[in-house]
Amino acid sequence: MTDFSRLGVLMTCAGLAFPTPLSADPDLPPWSERAIQEDIDIEALAASGQDPIPVLQPLGEHLFSAKFTSLDGAGRPDATGAIVPTKVRRKSHLTFQRLAGPDANACASCHNEPVVGGAGSFTANVFVSEGFESADFDTIDPQFSNERNTNALQGAGLIELLAREMTTDLRTARQSLLKKARTSGQPEKTELETKGVTFGSLTAFPDGTLDVSGLDGVDDDLTIRPFSQKGVFASLRQFTVNAMNAHHGIQPSERFGPKWTGTRDFDADGIADEMSTGQISALVAWQATLPAPTRMQDLPDVWETASAEGEQVFGTIGCSSCHIPSLPLDSLVFHDPGPFDTAGTLRPSDLDTPLALDLATLKWVQALPKDAQGRVLVPLYGDLKRHEIADTQNETYGNELLAQRFVARDVFITAELWGIGSTAPYGHRGDLTTLNEAILAHGGAATESRKAYSGLAEEERQSVIAFLRSLEIAQ
């Protein structure tokens, strides 16, 4: 049992609350090579009435940049990088390797351009494998893995809030449809739409059954999963838990602990309880409060003019039908854990009181535009929907062989373009060096827009590039 765990049990037995939500291991010397030294009791923090953001942010920032060591539990000799806790079939002689992982010392090893939490170069690509049994592969053969470029996390808190509201809308529509079919005694169909984005159709039957074959761009459970290049993860928390194990070999207890694996040291590296729920919450809070990308200020006149024209052209040629300039957000309170995570990622039901991070207290959020109803307009240039983005005429984005989490190889979530001016290279593999190449790579559902772009005069195409390059992650 770790010191933290022992302390927790002791205080629970004594019927005491933590005197402070933040605790540190007092026995470590100042030169300790352990990167994980502090913990936070999130239940005590939630109950304290303190604003959790300033409490969590510093630890989250530290953990995001920390180079985890074997003393923290980095490495996973007996576990694969799979999302579901999975033992290796044979142990690798390598502690780190760039393919099956662990492949990074720190989150910031890859998420670092132009600032920590940002995107990464092709150098920082990772390999995503669904082949759990083959997680100890030692080849980059794409039949075993998909190669992905590092995404930027700036604004991720607002993205998750949008996704949560959209999920709620879709599920409410589902419930209404089912009720309607039960009442009418005949099949009922509805077109799904939330925040102006359509997601195909649902058909409900009087017996409470549902035909989901008409859905478009969303999973059958109507959960909007906005994270990863593919759009298959629902929350920062879920992604963080996945990534800690996959990339670092640090096993968060909420998925790899005794409740779901029967052991406190699933990867058998001699370190138990490698990451607590409080430490994950700190990482989530730091990511969720990263300032959203903005527009470049003080552009030269020629760029300003071109950018303004390009923004118009961007809409005219249809790019903005998927790369929607902004989506309205009703609530700025980011609850952690979130409402749509399932077992293995901390759920609201696992706590007495979830943390409530009020993003409205952040200055960069206060600076965002609002609509007539007072809703914050999140300038994401996206729709949080998955689309088929390659076809036989243009296969560039269909360069993966494997589906991921039930999503076909050539289907990806619309990339949010905010910050695109700071996150070269482009494409989910990060193998396109210019925005022009990235636009011309569009196929599938984006074919018409790509053709329209191709048909523009060079000056107009340049204006689109000027506009996109003005969308930056501030440094």
Add this chain to the structure above:
Amino acid sequence: MTRTVSSVSALLACTLAASVLPATASEREMSLAPVPGFVEEAQAAGLAHVYDGAWEYFVGGGVAIFDCDGDRRPDLFLAGGKNPSQLFKNVSPTGGELAFSGVESGLAQKQSEKVLGAYPIDFDNDDILDLVLLRLGENLLLKGQGDCTFEVANRALAFDGGRAWTTAFSATYEPGSEYPTLAFGNYVDRSQPGAPWGTCHDNSLFRPEKSEGGTVAYPEPIRLSPGYCALSILFTDWNRSGEPSLRVSNDRHYYRGGQEQLWAVPPNRPPRPYRKTDGWQHLKIWGMGIASVDLDVDGFPEYALTSMGDTKLQKLDVESDETVPVYQDIAFDLGLTAHRPYAGEDLKPSTGWHSEFQDVNNDGLWDLFIAKGNVEAMPDFAAFDPDNLLIGQWDGGFREAGDLSGIGLDRRGRGAGLADFNSDGLLDLVVVNRAAPVSLFRNVGQGNAAAPQPLGNWLAVDIRQPGSANSRAIGAKISVKTGNHTIVKDIQIGAGHASGQLTFAHFGLGVAERANVRIKWPDGDWSHAYRVFANSHVIIERGSEKARLWYPE
């Protein structure tokens, strides 16, 4: 601190230090897997029922769990012994407290009495569930009308319900048959000289006969002789041959020279018992209930056999030829013997009845429930004999958690069943007790009665073969894969103790957010993989491209 195992651990650390827990609980190894809480609420739920009667009703006490009116919620038919059996419609609000409403089944008073057990089945292929009633006297085939009423179909099916003391049932669709073959297990033949000792009744097998007009009949039973006082029978494909055999668990208390049995039931040929020359080993137990599941997913099911004293867990002997039924008992190795009460001061052997493998904590590992209770007042066996809840562990073993979960009542359990009555993804439990009210436990997960909380992710699967015989796909196998972990469940009619169920098949998924489901249909064809998300009810119809989803109101 999160309200997870860590809190359970902390709680245990506190309570152990304070010596609050019963000594037996503190001395045994605790479950590392989460232990769900069960709240008994039969009375509040409107489930008032008692199974009772004289010696003939020391055994039996079954419950059929099935949807009698097409709303996809599991309803209950409860055997009453000398009391009338009762049918209860499930009116539980989704995720809420359990609630049942007694309804008229359409049975005459005389027909609803002397019932020991009940199994749901669709014997006429109309996709409306019917019932088979096991009785002291004439067994009844009840044709479901779809509105929770039933008509006795014995005459229409030319079925002679006999006069035996029937205590077990199983059914299968033999290869090439459009209608089910019915097997009845009988207990003591009281009319024979010297009864009850050594006078076990033969068992019966009814094969369907189809007339030129297309109607089905069950005119002539085949005697499965000798009978050894069966208390649980199950058609099971023990050797992956595609041809189910009939496993019979017998009560040694009354037979002479008997043993556990396995009958080969080749299509269109007479059944024959496996003998020593076939590899079948002589085993004498007080067999009360069979539970079957393929724990290690090797294609060969394991069988838990309840008895007086220790429960057996039989696994096909890996050293033997797969074609011969040689089993080894691995119950002790896995901590599954449950041979005496885990709580209280009574250290005499316990008496096991209904048993059932299910996943009560949704961690992806099978758990085993065993109903326990003294036969009546047998002095050599424990009087206080609480039901078991053996929680599956990641090391393959099981740990007792009956008391910690709240199901360890001082009642004499008999038949039982686990099903999700309030559609919240947690399996609830109904236990028919002898001479005591039926118990109904709501699974509240890691929460409490006021605030239930989920455990692991789950999946409920209903499979159908629409428009064809055997629409409920009896004999099919459901395979659920998450990551590189696969769990399988067979759709069967039979086993347990006088209790059967046909509802959504329930699977715990642990921390998996999605799963691939494949069906091995009764004729052996495998489906493609259906991709489904956790925490949902899915309906897979043979030949369909996608699973349909079901949402309770």
